[in-house]
Amino acid sequence: MEKEPLNWTICQECLGRGKKSRRISKKTRLLYQIALDEFEKTLGKGTAPLPPKGNLYSCPDCSGSGLLATANPPEANEEYPHIAIIGGGIGGMALAVACLHRGIPFTLYERDKDFNARSQGYGLTLQQASKAIQGLGIFSLKEGVISTRHLVHTPEGKVIAEWGTRKWIQSDIKTSSKRTNVHIARQSLRLALLEQLGGNNKIQWGHQLLDFKEHDDEGIDLSFQVDGKIKKAKADLVVGADGIRSSVRRQLIGENATSLRYLGCIVILGICPLSALQHLNNALLDSATIFQTANGNERIYIMPYSSGSVMWQLSFPMSEEEAKLLSNKGPGALKEEACRRTQWHAPIPQILSSTDENLISGYPVYDRELLKPEVLEKSGPVTLIGDAAHPMSPFKGQGANQALLDALTLARIIFKGCRPLSDWRKAGIRKNALMEFESEMLQRSAVKVQDSAEAAQFLHSEIVLHESDAPRRWFKK
Template identity: 40%
Template sequence: MLARAPPAKVAPCKPCMGTGLVPTPCGKPQKPHLESPRVAIVGAGIGGAALALALQQRGVHVSLFERDTSFSMRKQGYGLTLQKYSGAAALKQLGVLLDGVGSNANISLTAAGRELGRYGHGTRLYNDQKVAVNSASDAGRKNVHLPRQALRRVLLEKLSPGTVHWGKKFKNYKETTCSTSSGVELQFEDGDRLSFDLLVGADGIFSAVRPVKLAKNSRDAAVGEAYPLHYLGVFVMLGICHGVSHPLCDHKVFQVVDGTTRIYVMPFSRSCDGDGCLALRQGDEVSTQNNKATVPLLMWQLSFPISEEKAIELAKADPAKLLSEAVERCGSWVDPVPELISSTSIQNLSGYPAYDRACLNAGDLRNMSDEHSAASRVTLIGDAAHPMSPFKGQGANQALLDAVQLARALFRTPTFSPSRSKHRQGLVWQSESCSAGLFDGDVATALSDFEKTMCTRSKEKVRLSRDAAAYLHSNAALAEGNCVRAHAAARAAKSLTDDTTKLKVFDDSSHT
């Protein structure tokens, strides 16, 4: 029997370097072609901006509507971890390169300083006498940390001028379908009514598009209320600060747990102002000559069990109350936690109750109660479709995947890819639609297939993120293991009794 020849190595296409995109001289997408459908996207967050860019790169006319009146209207200064095989891979397909901050190790400790586990190629550098076993870095995975606003800014700046419409609050929509055409009329709070060929809700966990979509879609009235907000039992506090002189602050991700409260610290930005997210304290100077500017900024995430009523109250409290809460809970923990908290300006603190929703059944996005049936040209992506807890770091990564996959699904239909005779500079190679195969159905069929893929992919992420919210604030979080802390906690939870692994929402009178 002849030996099988090794698979041939495939070099990426030189013009596009494997992204599927050929840049224009100016680096911007070209104007939409004349026959291009008009797509409305509600929500200019990560997912909405990425989808707008992906569609414009394919020659589609896009309008992006955002209720905020400006880019920096709301405090959105938390950090993201772009994972190599999800968010980072999606950005590559968009032709977006970011200069984030890398980390070379992830270390877990108890509040008293006992090490619970570590992984990453830099773990030996932290303590030469302790060597990580079964390190997760063996797979060669590298994640990048950066401010959410930095990624959002890059995506928005790549859009064609006039794409984003600020201060437009979505109110309702109405679909029209006939034998010759289909469309969606959007209604806004200011009274404007605008018509498009397709609507995508990318407006987050409190989406305004989602309840309208489910109410219009469900043959069973109960379906519209089948996915209520689910309080996860924990309050999340975020702080941004300058790093301190400590090995754990040197390109490391570390977390400290005590079986109830957890603090997670990661690199945030090399920029001295955190890419515009950091409010400087009196006496600080925005200068690259400033010593603090040479130390990457850090973001810390403090989370702990608390009743929903108290969580809502704390989120509305003065930032000084947040800082006091953090000091009371972690002020005596292992270094450098106390110093990181005390060095954080109250202007750089925020907090919120953590929520998610049960993952959508893809069928509920197509089951219609009116004459439009499954032909609806309205869909959802990102947190509008599958909001999840922050404890697995999946939210932004899944939204980026949604954006790229939806754009590709639409481009493989005759409506969104009318000309395949040649590629258009700045857009997508003709080979994308051909190699992937055209859908036999119309746009609604493409949307249905996309929704099935999205819901299947995100369902497990939602579940694991919800589990992590419980395990990381329980005795299971104290389990030892050189792996992701949530994984170690999940394994430990299986060997513990239900009453020790279940997240208890309690009235702690010492932390009111």
């Protein structure tokens, strides 16, 4: 098979949006004009009719991705604003890739010394973003695993819910799903984004942000600590993609404005290779099944991490002080606590006991109160994406999905609003791009933050034990 191209540029037919608008019919334009004339006769009383918009459809030239293959990556166009992206996680790398495709100049700063500075981390489930990653030039994920079955059990092993394509096929129900959930390790997705970006030398590693300050005339000065020394840099726009404890957010709006909010539970994570479970003959370990077990207090969720391993996530209510104490005791204590609480049906005890302590982590679960657009409207040429903007609990699997959507949306809006010959330097990046982006981003993510916070409650209550072949989110209060 031919190697998939790594260089992409935007499709000129849809200008990188992946969608086009159908022409508005003559009848629709006429009806709008009649309604507008009637409104003007009332001298502005009532509500003005909204201009009609053509229905969107997938661009045929790029098959809806917004991208076309190219021999070399586009050259950066200095007439666009230069973006300083703070944070080389999923959101930061995705924004850098989306800017690269559009010729928007950027510098990506990451405080870690290199790509492998942190542990393997956790697994992700790409839901809405499984389509969005195509807009980042990633059309296949070599390490991705697709699940086709989802089960919910009682601790004794009784199945109280089942869904997924295998369930639909077996029950002969005519059901189709346009979306496919792809499970992938966080580092595997980061590596795919890094390959799109062009490798490690495209990131300024070991740069810890100290502060930033906007000039009265134009631009932003940034200060970093690098190898014990202070390093200065300039940018037209700063984007904080630096996680739930974002330093950009703290300097922008302060920590007290929307402080961390404890959600009343702790999460313990582990990764177990299937090779350690070869002695088990269990259908739940087929690398295509997700299963969870709950008793109204503890809840464990187990999903494919790769074709050769599974990731488990155990959560249960605990006071914030106790959660911090347990987390600080390290992986040994976390594993012992997890095993003690889950002497349930097979293969749960075997998975937990076979998990190496080096692949176990745990932390108290936090989010933040939802940001309002007016909090950011005086922020000038600075904005936030991902967990820096809308951190949420892990129980709906939305953190990475929303970060990827944020990144692609922001790049597309900058490309449109700050194009050459526009007045972005005079009018300001906020007016030309950030206001539209933040409005869309905060509105889209608000329901995900809310649902994720509610899940922290109902997944550890009797509601989760309701017998029905439907995702547990359907039984929240």
